[in-house]
Amino acid sequence: MITNPFRPGFGVSPFELGGRQVELSTFMYGLLGGVGSMQRALLVSGSRGVGKTVLLNEFERQAREQGWVVVRAYPDAEMISRLRDSTLPQAYYDLDQSEPPRKRTVTGIGISSLGSVTTQVEDHDPAPTLLGELRRLAEIAQVHGVGVLITLDELQAARIEDLAQLATAIQDLVRDNFDIAFATAGLTFGVEALLEHPGTTFMRRAQRLELGGLSDTDVAEALTKTAAASGREFEEGALLLAVDLVQGYPFLLQLVGSLAWARSVMAGDTSIKEAHVLAIAEDVKQLMGIQVHKIALKAVPDGEMEFLRTMARLEAEHGPEIPVARIAAEMGRKPNGISVWRRNLIERDLVTPSSYGHVRFAMPYMGEYLRSVEM
Template identity: 30%
Template sequence: MVFPANPFKPTAGVMPPVLIGRESISADFSEGLDDGPGAPDRLMLITGPRGSGNTVMLTELGLIAKKRHWIVIDETASAGLCDRLIARIAPQAGRVADATLKPAFMGLSLGELTFTPAMRPSTLRDAIAARLNSLGKGKGLLVTIDETQDASLEDMTAIATAAQHMLRENAEVAFVFAGLPSLTSDLLNAKVLTFLRRASIKELGDVSLVDVRLALARTIRHAGVSIDDPALDAATKATGGYPYMIQLAGYHMWRQARRRTEGPADTITIDDVRSGVEQARARLGEGVCAPVVKRLSDRSVDYLRAMAQDDGPSVTSEVAKRMHESMDYANIYRQRLLDEHIIAAVSRGKVDFAIPFLREYLRSMGE
């Protein structure tokens, strides 16, 4: 038997073969579109740590909208976000196609439109209105913004203002923002963005191991490959329910089985799983954990290393002792790590890692 193509997709933003543990979000969004203007899930905020599936979720919601013949505009937050949205939403991209837009357009440079900050909200609003007017009955416009935590306050203010007006006017529009957990504490606490506090907030956590096991079995066996229960259980447990690890572990154990020269040719064995999981953990450390640790100060890393000595939540007073510092001093770094959502306060006097597998990565650094 020629081993089938690998169905697992551990690439950022690429749709996995089976979307698991997120069905309720898709259902809420679908109902929001079907229920018409005013439905709360037409304004949605999706948050979760890196690797939890924010981008994949935006892709899924975009597909739902496209099936209803909606126009979908996908953007990632970076400098010039609002200007790019205006140019892409306008009925004829890059050019003014409606007379109502002309007063707000302030210049033309190298084929790209530029705008003054003060006029961005009304310009974006007019661009959306003009695009909706160009669509047929029953169609609408979905705008998705990924990595929203990286957006400037100026751009987010313009987008929130335009969205507020369009939703108030019962326009056929929907807005979905996705970003890291810090998004809720940073952008939403700004006075100018109080409107976004009304968004339907969806927090992406770990997937239940029951769902993980079902999804792994379905994906593997649907491709005509066998896996026995012990191997399936080992693979399931190794993922910890972390969406990115599900894809990584699946990808590497599949590749290990395909490259193996001895043993059953159409089966993923327990040895394939063990080897694949080991490779997946290394890739996870390189792709997710290492960048987080690299940008921290030495003492912040020391705080994390002290936490990593525990198998579960750490007592903050014990962390300070391990750092050989006073509680007041250690709490400076505790608060910084909390603010960056690298750790979480799970109960009074206790903290735990907010990034999956960061504990294991820190332990491996000391080996």
């Protein structure tokens, strides 16, 4: 059996990356631009399924290709202790086996279920610190002529004090001229609040990469190459229909490709035909609703939900560009009475401001989804 080459999931790198040339070269300029280069601190944001994690993975891959050491931080309660006690010591030990973790004995490597290094602190040594371990890694990397990239996905889930500690440590090393880069990704909402904290000044100055959709050309190319890799090609009309259905949204690229590919196999055909794409349209919208919209709307408070539902109703009459004044009127409020909701929804990456005084849904088919679950 041949396997489906499309990967409609989250955090799964696609077989063929569509677009993102600007983001990738921005990152490369940072790596190759030398210490102090602005692009050495990047903050990727955007809505669910737009490709933040995939882009971060791509940054890691590019950095490794340049010989850089890549260290991943995870935004949970152990973020700092895991970095300090296992990830960083493991990284410099990997780089140089003669550099055992500072003043500690490595009792085992990669043996715990988390894949971490088990270390044993000797009695009277000063306790290791995050900054100390990071500095140690940066020094050893410098001796080897390579830099260090630290990545953090789901930034919005990190504890503020932890993020401040990490950002401060990185900033300290940047100031000491070490080759160190920091790339993070997260939902815009929540990140803004984190950046208010005095300890995250460094992050506030990070270059922002607000991820949006892909161009139709990029979508067509990625669909074509991915399908071709499995020896099953899109017929011309089918490709046009598929691109139309995807609406530039990366998750949909994988979903549409995957379902169309499956339809073609089920029909016993050797290529992907128009009929296969037409047959999946409804399923695509439903799956997008369950896997993306439903989750993206989970924590949205009542007032903002009402704003979205009103938008959905108006979208059915007016098309995608919805006048804010109409939303306010429908909700029985003055325009400035809904401006906080509007701003929050934009920050949540659910709504996009378009032409003056208008908004639209940030994700394809969200209006349809809202109309289908309610009213």
